[in-house]
Amino acid sequence: MKRLRVRMPGRWLLAALAAVAVAVTGTLLAPRTTAVWHWTASGTQLSEASIRLLETLQGPISLTVALPEGHPVRAHVRRLAASYERHTTVELEFVDPGRSQQRARELGLLRDGEGLVGWQGRHERFSTPSEARISRALQRMSRRSGRYVVWLTGHGERRPDRGTNFDMQAFAQALERRGYRPRSVHAKRVASIPDNTAVLVVAAPTRHLDTAARTLIDDYISRGGSVLWLTEPGGQAGTLLPVAVGDAPLEDPRTPELLDVDDTRLLVLDAEQGHPASRGVQAPLLLSRATSLTPGESEWQITPVITGSRRLTSDERPATLALALTRQLEDRRQHAAIVGDADFLADAYLGNGANLPFALNLVDWLGGNNALTGTFMRGAPDQRLDFRRTDVLLLGFGHIFALPILLALGAAWTWRRQRGGRASTG
Template sequence: MTTLHRTLRRLDSWLFAALAILAFAAAGYLATRYHHVADWTHDARASLSKESRAVLARLDGPVEITSYANPQGPLRQGIASFIARYQQTKPDISLRFVDPQLDPGAMREKGITVDGELVIRYHGREQHLDDLSSEAPLTNALERLARGGDRIVAFVTGDGERRADGQANADLGTFMHQLEGRGMRAVPLNFAQVTAVPEHTDLVVLASPSAPLPPGGVQALVNYVADGGNLLWLTDPQGPQPLGNDLGLQPLADALGVTVLPGTLSDPSGSALGLHDPHMIALGDYPAQAITRGFTLTTLFPEVAALAAHPGRDWSAVPFLRSNPQTRIDTGQPDLDSQPGRALDFGFALSRLSPSPAKREQRAAVVGDGDFLSNTYLGNGGNRALGERLFDWLLGDDALVNLPPRGAPDRFLQLSQGGLNAVTFGFLAGLPLALLLVGGLVVWRRRRY
């Protein structure tokens, strides 16, 4: 090798080193100017959920978060890392820390009782939060701020309805307790004590009455609907006659343009899913509607009444719950039973221009089963998620309609015995042999040249 060749090789080495240093310096400079985060986990579970991003999109101004956390220990760092995920989506979220030990009297006056407690302020409103164990508590607090206050949900009581605060199997206490964390407040509405739906009621729920409502109560509901109020009517099968006639609710059914058909849906194909009762209706596919758009979870309905909507009214009635073609209506009288062969609707979402000048759109929903939200069946599949979507839609919070909970299938690796043996052999024998072969090839090439 000549002197010129050696000089050129040294120059080439120095040039490569200079270019590498320049590349690293450029990468470091760009890293300080630009910020990029990539989440490669399944369904992006390490990032904010779509639900949280939808809530943040509803916040049209800055959000101020104050954390009263002790500066000693890792608590502040953990809180800052958690809030940083929200700041990536909404940069005008600010976070500041206050040492609660500097002024204990002021902390008591502010109601700060937990180290690390957050006070979230938005448009003059505030929420206190002392739980950051998961994304849900903070998102729920932001959702309550986005709503502008609690939504009043009035539950009709006094006629054997499902109780919003009850713990019995048929009641809705568990479901409503979860909704309270999202800014909805349940109040009783007993027509034996009042003659009309109170003002400032955002939604009235008629949850499976088992006794006839007083005529004044039915008329109050009809007037409420006529004035533009939002309504959720949960029905249950109750004999061979139409439910509206049994309970004196025909005027309400007429006002909505929906008929509750007599009998109970029966689906023998549920046995393939392990359902021994043909009256148990399982759904995994839904008609296209805002409530069920993108919803893929399986839901279970224990006893279902079929519904029919009357065309030509001012309401727009769109089905969002529909059985499969194998179902039929069982009335207990064989000569009146329907034959399988067509799908049957049992959930309708109704909307129209609101008669009230204070509202743009009026919404109502009728579902032919009230058990799916009860304490007994709420935990089955996507029942809770569907109920939350239904309430969000009825309250007009379309952007807050919940999406199904995201799983994390990449946390587990399921292998057959053959696959496990292959992985074991690969790590214990295959990988070391491959390294030895590569090392031997490198040594042979060096000795050769």
């Protein structure tokens, strides 16, 4: 008698049946189950700068975005609003430009993705819904209360209202976008610096400050005003603040190698980490004809903000090119800053490296907006690779020596195997 043999289905058939079962189960459960995974680097977390900004605001914010019903960007906007709602109250509204044309025209939202952010009765428009644009708009609204940045003029200083390479028009425009109101004041035409001045800028006067100008600055400092003094070799900052200014520009013998230029007075330096002015500053600064600064004995607490290596000076100590000064004045803290270079904020140099973000942070700190320093843009961690020195050496050794040796060994093993196969066949 022959035995009856039952043949089991092949593995491929079992795999197909399992796949069909999973698909059917997913189809049945889909209407009842909702799951969302957010795999982007930013996720739904705000940057530290945005969180600090929201902590300074009082009251809810509103977001109105023009997007049609069912538009996929609506989900992104809801996630973005939820990230803000973790730190404050958010009122979110969508406007369908197709169905509510009159409402969209009243709000001035003409394109999909445009929106308005509101706070305490003020509103600002943004072109696309992103953390950077929304937080910048909130930052500007929070400062729009007469926060003037005043340039003192009358002695050959750099000016905020002229567009030459020597002057600082681009920096003034950047401050205006940040919510400040830049102005210039002639030293001989005012009796005192206005009380609503957030920061007084003394931008490297080329002529000697007369008695009237010195009295004007000294009175402003004695009233607790914040000063950003940009000086150059042999400058006059030391006459009113406890800092000695060097007489000659510093030089870096490595500049030709770093920048491929012959001018060794161009310096590539990093801002000192730990100070609010360097918050979010990743790139180096570019300074030109900068001089060293030496702090003196005083009631001010003086901290280096920009330092250079020992190769910039003949001394044993590293050169200091910018100082932050702080002192307690009655019920508040007063700030001042001295930078041994005025070119790094001039139109010709402002766009290099991190000159602009560093300077904006410095003005925020001087103006008492320490919580608002930093950047609202956070780079994804997979956009940058950080290697230690040992990692770089291992990678270099691997590509130059190890990888060719492995390839040669693999080729020799393959050749020997093929040769042995031919010999056995013969």
